[in-house]
Amino acid sequence: MTNPVNFTIAVFPGDGIGEEITEPCIKVLEKAIDKIGGFSATFEWLAAGATTYLETGESLPKRSMDKAREADAILLSAMGLPDVRYPDGTEISPQIEIRFELGLYAGVRPVRAIPGLAPTLLNPDAHKLDFVIIRESTEGLFASHGKGEIIDDKEARDTLVITRNVSERLFDFAFKLGQQRKKQGKLGHVTCVDKANVFKSFAFFRKIFDEQAEKFSDVESNHMYIDATALNMVRRPWDLDVLVTENMFGDILSDLGAGLIGGMGFAPSADIGDDNAVFQPCHGTAPDIAGKGLANPTAMFLSGAMMLSWLGDKHNFVPASQAGELVQAAIDAAFADGNLITGELGGKAGTNDVFTAVLNAIDTL
Numbered sequence: 464m465t466n467p468v469n470f471t472i473a474v475f476p477g478d479g480i481g482e483e484i485t486e487p488c489i490k491v492l493e494k495a496i497d498k499i500g501g502f503s504a505t506f507e508w509l510a511a512g513a514t515t516y517l518e519t520g521e522s523l524p525k526r527s528m529d530k531a532r533e534a535d536a537i538l539l540s541a542m543g544l545p546d547v548r549y550p551d552g553t554e555i556s557p558q559i560e561i562r563f564e565l566g567l568y569a570g571v572r573p574v575r576a577i578p579g580l581a582p583t584l585l586n587p588d589a590h591k592l593d594f595v596i597i598r599e600s601t602e603g604l605f606a607s608h609g610k611g612e613i614i615d616d617k618e619a620r621d622t623l624v625i626t627r628n629v630s631e632r633l634f635d636f637a638f639k640l641g642q643q644r645k646k647q648g649k650l651g652h653v654t655c656v657d658k659a660n661v662f663k664s665f666a667f668f669r670k671i672f673d674e675q676a677e678k679f680s681d682v683e684s685n686h687m688y689i690d691a692t693a694l695n696m697v698r699r700p701w702d703l704d705v706l707v708t709e710n711m712f713g714d715i716l717s718d719l720g721a722g723l724i725g726g727m728g729f730a731p732s733a734d735i736g737d738d739n740a741v742f743q744p745c746h747g748t749a750p751d752i753a754g755k756g757l758a759n760p761t762a763m764f765l766s767g768a769m770m771l772s773w774l775g776d777k778h779n780f781v782p783a784s785q786a787g788e789l790v791q792a793a794i795d796a797a798f799a800d801g802n803l804i805t806g807e808l809g810g811k812a813g814t815n816d817v818f819t820a821v822l823n824a825i826d827t828l
């Protein structure tokens with residue numbers, strides 16, 4: 464952040480549909496910033512991902528990582544292609560490396576029904592959906608990323624890691640979010656999702672959760688096993704508020720959450736650490752629809768809105784928060800009349816249709 468206020472944003476367009484939704488997103492954010500006024504943003508495009516790996520032999524060049532670390536925030540689209548792999552057979556996924564490198568332990572995955580979108584669940588309460596999954600993003604089963612072993616072609620092992628240091632900060636983050644949501648008139652209830660009845664690691668996770676809960680006596684909390692959570696996310700998801708969980712469980716639950724609100728193209732996310740944060744849609748590079756103009760850019764726009772709000776909160780700078788709210792309001796307005804129907808929901812609206820509708824909504828709001 465410089466004076467007069469200018470935020471530097473590191474942008475990773477990545478691969479597949481990632482590249483297609485990045486430019487529209489930047490244009491939407493710039494338009495909202497111009498409309499609110501009082502600040503600007505410089506977007507610096509950086510190379511990383513499967514295409515970069517094919518071209519240079521590196522998936523996350525040092526220059527890109529250095530620039531990302533220095534930036535005020537990181538806007539990342541999607542990375543990786545199924546046919547481009549490291550010699551050990553795993554997919555190119557610098558987004559995971561960035562989370563580890565910058566210590567982005569709190570993966571924030573909002574599950575909010577956008578008014579005007581046909582709900583996945585037929586229950587009349589489905590339009591009330593508004594909860595957040597906090598996915599721990601630097602350890603858990605993903606701690607084994609690049610380290611798993613196969614022994615004599617007879618046995619394979621990946622180790623799940625839970626540390627006190629990361630878990631305490633993760634739960635603090637979840638409880639603070641619970642407090643914030645309570646102030647906004649929401650439930651303000653934090654649920655620890657685990658499998659503490661079977662695994663020592665999860666019993667430890669739960670113990671630390673209970674310790675942290677004592678510090679936040681104004682926020683209600685409970686525990687739920689991962690299997691019961693999957694059931695409740697389909698049966699009564701409108702009763703949920705803040706769910707906090709291990710990396711792999713959070714990975715799976717976020718896709719389930721995306722399914723509840725219309726598909727991957729509507730699910731934004733943020734990976735937040737003590738100093739840095741990455742904002743990116745929950746979806747991958749969707750090679751099946753890449754290059755066809757069909758990618759829904761809404762999740763990317765919503766991630767951009769989260770980025771502006773986070774910058775506003777972090778720097779106590781109201782115009783950035785207002786610009787974030789404007790982008791979210793424009794998205795809601797674009798879909799409100801029910802006529803903008805994307806491919807995931809059986810309609811024909813593609814990237815450009817959603818982009819144009821959101822830009823127009825920013826003009827008229």
Ligand code: ATP
Pocket residue numbers: 480542543726727728745746747748749750751752757758759760762806807
């Ligand atoms: P990753 O493992 O990298 O997260 P994935 O295997 O979960 O990726 P995605 O790339 O997210 O897969 O795609 C899953 C499905 O959702 C595909 O059918 C894809 O076409 C669809 N999809 C993903 N993102 C979008 C989008 N923005 N718009 C429309 N459809 C999408």
